[in-house]
Amino acid sequence: MPLRLSANTVLEALDRADSRHWTRTPPLSARARLAYLLRHHHHDTAALAHRLEASPADLDALRTAGQIPQDHPLHQAVEREVIRLWQPRIRRRAHDTILANGGQMMLSFRAWLGFTAASGSSDDPRLRFLTLSLTAPYPERLFTAQRTGASETELRAILGDALGACYFYRDRPAHPKEKTVLERIDFLEFYY
Structure with a gap:
């Protein structure tokens, strides 16, 4: 899933290094990623939009359209958030x-x-x-x-x-x- 493994923040670099230990592939399409994130945020679109630094309308448009260009800031924010949240037990096991x-x-x-x-x-x-x-x-x-x-x-x-x-x-x-x-x-x- 990660398009690049290097980052320009410490948190993102740690998350991307953790992604090498995953045992399952995270959702690949933008719509599936958004659905995963909404489940994680208890279907609170406003909270997720705030976390992604987007508006709820942007998330609704993504849910409807299903795809956005990879260089779009919302696409990158969704990708970072999925990487941050995917398989926390596997991440913890790798750290231990x-x-x-x-x-x-x-x-x-x-x-x-x-x-x-x-x-x-x-x-x-x-x-x-x-x-x-x-x-x-x-x-x-x-x-x-x-x-x-x-x-x-x-x-x-x-x-x-x-x-x-x-x-x-x-x-x-x-x-x-x-x-x-x-x-x-x-x-x-x-x-x-």
């Missing part, structure tokens, strides 16, 4: 297996990273293309935040801490004032 086996995941990304040192100096954000292995406790923190509905800002802060620990100060503990900040994400992909 990863954490039981050392809690390690790979991360590939291209983003603008900034680093603030203990002395207060700051490294201006630079575009970096990296592939890293995130080790415990960061995968567990990301999974917990994803499950509890953390905001993208919170997820980026956790990922920034993980990147700092795994890339900037590998063999030494971080100073409390050292902070890695993801300014802008071009693409992000998790592998587990």
Whole structure:
């Protein structure tokens, strides 16, 4: 189902990585996806429209027409929401297996990273293309935040801490004032 596996938000990247563990294919047509989402939202069209950042009239038009172009924002929002909600038990089982086996995941990304040192100096954000292995406790923190509905800002802060620990100060503990900040994400992909 996913047309692309990389994302530009941490939440979407985690959801797309989870989709590799599915045991069944989610609904494929726009109409079937919408029906699935409406069942999940207890047939509350207004709540679903709010979640998808669309109007209830847009959802009614999609239900009637059945298809919209793949580059349409509503099509992409419906796809993201189905990916976010599909097979939660399978997702949880995959997370538990990863954490039981050392809690390690790979991360590939291209983003603008900034680093603030203990002395207060700051490294201006630079575009970096990296592939890293995130080790415990960061995968567990990301999974917990994803499950509890953390905001993208919170997820980026956790990922920034993980990147700092795994890339900037590998063999030494971080100073409390050292902070890695993801300014802008071009693409992000998790592998587990």
